[in-house]
Amino acid sequence: ENRRQANACTEIWFNELRLSELDEKSGWAALGRVDIKLADLGTLYVSGGTRSIGFGLLEQRVNERSRENYDQFDIATNLELGKLLPQKAGVSIPVYAGVSKVVSTPEYDPYDLDIKLKDKLNAAPSAQKDSIRDDAVDVRTITTVNFTNVKKNNTTGKVQKPWSIENIDLSYSYYKEEQHNPLIESNKVTRHRAGLGYNYVATPKYWEPLKRTIKTQSNWLSLVRDLNINYLPSLLGFRADVNRQFGSFRPRSVGTPKGFIPETYDKYFTFDRYYNLRWDLTRSLNVDYTAVNKSWIDEDSGRLDKGEKARMWDNFAKGGRTILYQQNANISYTLPTAKIPLLDWTNIRLGYVGTFDWLGAS
Structure with a gap:
């Protein structure tokens, strides 16, 4: 009996869970x-x-x-x-x-x-x-x-010159990946890679100015008669690689408007140069030189507006900020004792190796 003037209300829930059999619906x-x-x-x-x-x-x-x-x-x-x-x-x-x-x-x-x-x-x-x-x-x-x-x-069959095209x-390579799923609202990665290479390779051709002047075959004059010089490098190489990546990631925010969680970014812009030189100046004097310059193109964080892009490309035009530089030089010289009759049984070779490494702060 409800002796109060206010109404009384009761709510009762009945939950039932049944398991009859496994779902054997087939697929293809x-x-x-x-x-x-x-x-x-x-x-x-x-x-x-x-x-x-x-x-x-x-x-x-x-x-x-x-x-x-x-x-x-x-x-x-x-x-x-x-x-x-x-x-x-x-x-x-x-x-x-x-x-x-x-x-x-x-x-x-x-x-x-x-x-x-x-x-x-x-x-x-x-x-x-x-x-x-x-x-x-x-x-x-x-x-x-x-x-x-x-x-x-x-296609001409002619010997290539240093200035030959x-x-x-x-x-050049382009890569783009896009993904979204119940946990990821947006995941985008774009990569650009461009490379310019120059590679000249030639067989050494030695100029011997006194070979025709000195007619005698005397071994005592071979040191002078065989004087030679090579006026072109045997190998001349250069390569520039540019790598650019821009990635943006935003997890999905459940129960909140899209875009509620800010994006995070993963990006880099590098400019690397490689140099190679081999020059057989004479048959006895050889020079090898290699160098590597790795640079970082500085840019502002996040997505770039028009002014920030202009600053980025200005940094690129300047070659970027060097973060690593390495060079190696190897010079070797064989003494011409083999052309002197009394010393033709000897072989004396001199060499010099020099390296330089520089690492910039991050």
């Missing part, structure tokens, strides 16, 4: 690949695969079967674009390009683990369906483009 999977030969231009590769919910291997148990729809698509090509130019041009342009995409769609919503994703999408307003799907699926896309050792080949090669 498929793989496909096509290789297309594009005459002498190159090859095109296309492949794909899919796996549905419930698919599993013969040795897998029922509870080990796939609980997601998995789709994968890849397309790649290797081309020699130099084939599009006249053969007499002798230009080589090797290209590799590829795109890979993987999409994984779970059976159950990752935030409401007892609700199937399709049921949640059916019950959601139309304006929210795309957002719910975007939060639930795991998508990863990779794009790659490479130009490797682009150069002009020697055939001594130059170019390379």
